[in-house]
Amino acid sequence: MSKENLQAALSKQGAFGKDIDLSQYDNSDVAHVQSEADISEAGKALMEHVGIELDAENRSASFMQVDNAVLEPKVKVQTPLELMNTGKAAEKYPELVEKYWWKAVAPDTDKYTAVTALEKENGYFIRVKAGEKITYPLQACIFISHEEQLQRVHNIVIIEDGAELNVITGCSSDPSVDKAIHLGISEFYIGKNAKLTYTMIHSWGENVAVRPRSATIIDAGGQFISNYVCMEKAKDVQMNPLTRLVGEGAVARMNSILVAPEGAHLDIGGVVSLEVPGCRAEIVARTICTGGEIVNRGTLIGKAEGIRAHLECNGLMLSDTGYISAIPQLDAYTGNAEMSHEAAVGRIAPEEIEYLMARGLNEDEATATIVRGFLNVNIEGLPESLAKKITETLDTFSYNKGM
Amino acid sequence: MLRIENLSVAVKGKQILKNINLHIAPGEVHVLFGPNGTGKSTLLGAIMGFDRYEILEGKIYFKGQDITEAPCHERARLGIGMMIQRPPTIRGLTLRQMITICGATPEEVEKMAQWMGLSDFLDRSVNEGFSGGELKRSELLQLMAQKPDLLLLDEPESGVDVENIALVGRAANYILQNSGGESCGGSGCDKGCCSLNCTANPLAAPQKSGLIITHLGHILKYVPSSHAHILYQGTLTCPGGDPLDILGCIGQSGYETCVNKGCRRIRK
Numbered sequence: 039m040s041k042e043n044l045q046a047a048l049s050k051q052g053a054f055g056k057d058i059d060l061s062q063y064d065n066s067d068v069a070h071v072q073s074e075a076d077i078s079e080a081g082k083a084l085m086e087h088v089g090i091e092l093d094a095e096n097r098s099a100s101f102m103q104v105d106n107a108v109l110e111p112k113v114k115v116q117t118p119l120e121l122m123n124t125g126k127a128a129e130k131y132p133e134l135v136e137k138y139w140w141k142a143v144a145p146d147t148d149k150y151t152a153v154t155a156l157e158k159e160n161g162y163f164i165r166v167k168a169g170e171k172i173t174y175p176l177q178a179c180i181f182i183s184h185e186e187q188l189q190r191v192h193n194i195v196i197i198e199d200g201a202e203l204n205v206i207t208g209c210s211s212d213p214s215v216d217k218a219i220h221l222g223i224s225e226f227y228i229g230k231n232a233k234l235t236y237t238m239i240h241s242w243g244e245n246v247a248v249r250p251r252s253a254t255i256i257d258a259g260g261q262f263i264s265n266y267v268c269m270e271k272a273k274d275v276q277m278n279p280l281t282r283l284v285g286e287g288a289v290a291r292m293n294s295i296l297v298a299p300e301g302a303h304l305d306i307g308g309v310v311s312l313e314v315p316g317c318r319a320e321i322v323a324r325t326i327c328t329g330g331e332i333v334n335r336g337t338l339i340g341k342a343e344g345i346r347a348h349l350e351c352n353g354l355m356l357s358d359t360g361y362i363s364a365i366p367q368l369d370a371y372t373g374n375a376e377m378s379h380e381a382a383v384g385r386i387a388p389e390e391i392e393y394l395m396a397r398g399l400n401e402d403e404a405t406a407t408i409v410r411g412f413l414n415v416n417i418e419g420l421p422e423s424l425a426k427k428i429t430e431t432l433d434t435f436s437y438n439k440g441m
Numbered sequence: 442m443l444r445i446e447n448l449s450v451a452v453k454g455k456q457i458l459k460n461i462n463l464h465i466a467p468g469e470v471h472v473l474f475g476p477n478g479t480g481k482s483t484l485l486g487a488i489m490g491f492d493r494y495e496i497l498e499g500k501i502y503f504k505g506q507d508i509t510e511a512p513c514h515e516r517a518r519l520g521i522g523m524m525i526q527r528p529p530t531i532r533g534l535t536l537r538q539m540i541t542i543c544g545a546t547p548e549e550v551e552k553m554a555q556w557m558g559l560s561d562f563l564d565r566s567v568n569e570g571f572s573g574g575e576l577k578r579s580e581l582l583q584l585m586a587q588k589p590d591l592l593l594l595d596e597p598e599s600g601v602d603v604e605n606i607a608l609v610g611r612a613a614n615y616i617l618q619n620s621g622g623e624s625c626g627g628s629g630c631d632k633g634c635c636s637l638n639c640t641a642n643p644l645a646a647p648q649k650s651g652l653i654i655t656h657l658g659h660i661l662k663y664v665p666s667s668h669a670h671i672l673y674q675g676t677l678t679c680p681g682g683d684p685l686d687i688l689g690c691i692g693q694s695g696y697e698t699c700v701n702k703g704c705r706r707i708r709k
Contacts, residue, residue: 389529392491395513396523397543397587404514407542411533411566 039145044156047146054335055276055305058247060153063188063219067158069107070184077104077183081212088208088239089424090179097206098174101162104181105189108160119172119203120165124192127163138194142225142253142282150221150249154190161191161223166201168229175204182211182218182246191222195236199229199257205236206424211243219247226254228262230285237265237420239428240272244301248275258285258314265420267428268304269297271330278307278335283317290319295413295428298330298360307335307365312345312375319347324413325364329357337367340375347376353383354412442467442650443488443591448499450480450487456497457483459675465591470617470651470665472658472684475672476696481654482526484672485593488652489523490516503591522589522616524580526596530568536579537563545586557582557612558605573600574609581612592616592651598659610663617647617664658688673700 051057071077074092077085082092094100099113099121108123120127128135145155162178182189197203211218220242228234234254242248256262262281281290292308310319321336338347353362366379386408394404410429420428443465450458457480465471475481487494488501490513501509508516531539536559540550554560557578562571571579577597584592594613601609647665655661661684669684670677671691678700679687690699 387529388492390531392513393525393529393531394542396489396491396517396525397539397583398514398517399542400514401512407534407538408531411531411538414533 039140039155041156043146044152047152048149048156050146050148050152052148052150052249052276054278054307054333055249056274058219058249058274060149060188060219062186064184064186065153065157065188065190067106069105071104071107071109073109074102077181078212078214080214081181081183081210084210084213084241085179085181085208087427088179088210088241089206089237089427090177090208094177096174097177098172099176101176101178102181103160103162103179103189103191105184105187106158106160111162117172117174118167118170119176120163121176122163123159124161124163124194125159127194128159134196138196138225138227140225142227142255142280143223143251147251151223151251153188154192154221154223157190159192161193163194164203164205165196166198166203168198169200171202172204175206178205178207180207180209180220180222182215182220182243185215185217187215187218189218189220191220191224193222193224195224195226195234197226197228197232197234197260200231201229202233203235205234207236207238208241209238210241211246213243215243215246217245218243219249222248222250222252224250224252226252226262228254228256228260230257231259232257233261233263235263235265237424238267240266240268240275241270242272242275244271245273248272248277250277250279252277252279254279254281254290256281256283256285256288256290259287260285261289262291264290264292264308266292266294266306268306269295269428271299271302272304273301274303276305278309281308281310281319283310283312283319284314286314287316288314289317292321294323296323296325296332296334298325298327298332300329300357300360302330304331305333305335307333307337309337309339310347311339311341312347313341315342315344317342317345321349323351325351325353325362326409326413327353327355327357327360327362329360331360332362333365334362335365335367336379337369338377338379340368340370340372340377343372343374345375345377347378349377349379351379351381352412354409355383355385356409442469442504443652444502445488446500446502448487448501449497450483451495451497452483452493457675458487461499461677463670463677463680465650465652467650468647469667470647470653472661472666472669472687473652473654473672474656474669474687474691474696479672480675481672482595485523485595485652485654488516488593489513489521517587520590521593522584522587522591523593524577524584524595524597526599528568528576528580530566532566532569534567535564536567536582539567540583540586543583543586544588549586553582553585557585558608574602574605577601577609578605578612581609581616584616585612589616590649592649594651594653594660596654596656598655598657606659607663610660613651613653613660614647614664617649617651658684661685661688671696671700673697
């Protein structure tokens with residue numbers, strides 16, 4: 039795409055979400071942090087909170103980008119996977135650039151993709167060669183340390199035929215950072231009978247704007263399990279990733295857990311396009327409002343015979359302020375597409391609380407138990423320690439801020 | 442065990458129960474008969490302490506303690522256990538977790554679920570898609586784990602198929618007999634039952650107390666009951682009569698005649 043076209047796209051607003059004036063942020067590549075040692079203790083604690091192991095002991099590889107600078111990735115020698123800065127990968131593999139760079143996400147989609155495409159490339163390039171199954175998860179930490187930083191990330195993940203990988207991405211900002219913006223473009227390519235499990239946990243500062251732009255292309259028999267967790271106060275997060283199932287029997291499953299405390303605005307969705315026969319997809323979202331605002335979108339597009347897909351947007355209002363707006367959408371382009379959705383938003387039914395109280399739990403414990411059950415969406419691929427951390431966070435949250 | 446004095450209860454502002462007096466001693470199981478809509482479930486709900494039952498006047502004492510104002514969970518912790526007639530589904534909370542909340546150890550969970558034919562339901566959301574009979578068995582399973590000193594059963598047979606009535610009856614009896622899981626020696630054992638299949642006399646005097654709502658009385662074949670009452674138009678009548686006599690009277694003459702003329706006289 040020509041530079042002129044990208045320049046023109048710099049004024050193009052996103053399809054959803056509040057428009058953001060990017061000129062108010064610092065779009066420089068100055069490395070404010072040279073190594074992990076330069077990160078504050080509070081910042082490190084937040085990284086651990088979003089699932090990052092600082093010693094990376096139980097990880098196959100570890101990537102860290104702070105602001106717009108990528109620290110030297112750690113890759114264990116024995117793992118047959120590649121992990122490097124996307125910019126470096128582009129120099130090393132020009133043939134892959136032709137095939138994969140900006141092919142799932144159009145660079146002129148909106149101003150956020152355009153600014154990322156125009157500047158020097160950061161983010162991670164991951165490739166797992168055909169048939170290789172990586173046992174330990176790969177972790178990627180995307181962190182903002184500098185006030186008013188505009189962070190650009192362009193990730194490319196290629197899982198070749200028959201390969202498998204589990205990726206955990208933890209995104210956070212240093213507690214000293216008030217205002218910043220994160221632009222994350224991710225392009226995932228899942229080969230025939232390959233499997234990618236991708237878990238992303240967000241814990242951004244209160245005044246950080248977040249605009250991920252992701253897309254996934256899945257070939258025949260490939261599987262994509264995507265989990266997204268955002269439980270902290272985030273001023274303005276908007277994303278609506280696209281997943282295209284383009285090979286027979288491809289499967290996509292997207293789970294998200296969203297909690298919006300007062301002051302948070304989350305506009306989170308997912309679009310799955312089922313383009314060949316025998317594809318299956320499931321989108322499951324559980325949202326909780328404790329005073330903030332949630333727009334929960336979900337779209338299934340059935341374009342081929344014999345596809346099956348289901349969408350759930352269920353929300354729990356634990357506050358009299360804030361809102362949840364659940365917007366499920368089903369688009370069928372063939373008579374033989376089986377698509378369904380379920381959307382429910384409401385309070386916890388008093389009968390459910392009483393039922394548990396009759397079994398000996400007090401009101402707070404009963405509420406917490408129901409909330410935990412509500413959020414129990416069977417997140418596959420989550421390491422036990424991380425699952426435990428999420429449960430703990432939920433517990434403190436529902437005891438403190440429950441009804 | 443339970444003493445109710447002059448209790449009047451309203452639901453949504455409408456008075457349902459009038460001046461109820463009831464005393465259940467330790468080891469006594471009382472039966473509550475009465476036409477639909479007469480307030481039987483309201484009485485059980487008021488004893489359990491559910492919010493929608495508003496106490497207008499009167500007192501409820503349990504183990505000598507005034508619980509009239511106590512929240513539901515405190516009553517449960519004191520030893521009151523209730524089978525809910527239409528229990529809600531709690532999605533994402535498994536039956537296994539629910540039984541654990543009720544107080545069962547992991548071994549008890551497996552053992553008791555097997556007795557109740559619910560082993561395959563343990564990892565399903567509690568009550569989700571359960572049939573009428575499965576709901577009753579699930580409720581009894583939870584109560585087995587809870588080990589209450591006062592068991593409140595609201596129509597334990599309704600929706601249960603013929604084959605499972607015996608199971609429901611034996612389970613209710615187990616909860617009433619169980620004195621804490623002591624292994625029992627089988628025939629003649631009076632220390633309480635160690636399993637649902639115990640050969641001890643099924644109608645031996647119970648260790649615990651109970652209050653059971655029933656229409657058809659099938660449960661009485663399996664559970665030893667000593668006293669019966671008819672709740673009619675919000676008031677308790679025939680206090681303390683023999684359960685099978687009163688059931689026979691209702692069957693012969695209907696509730697109204699039975700209440701107006703007095704059950705015992707009719708039998709004679």
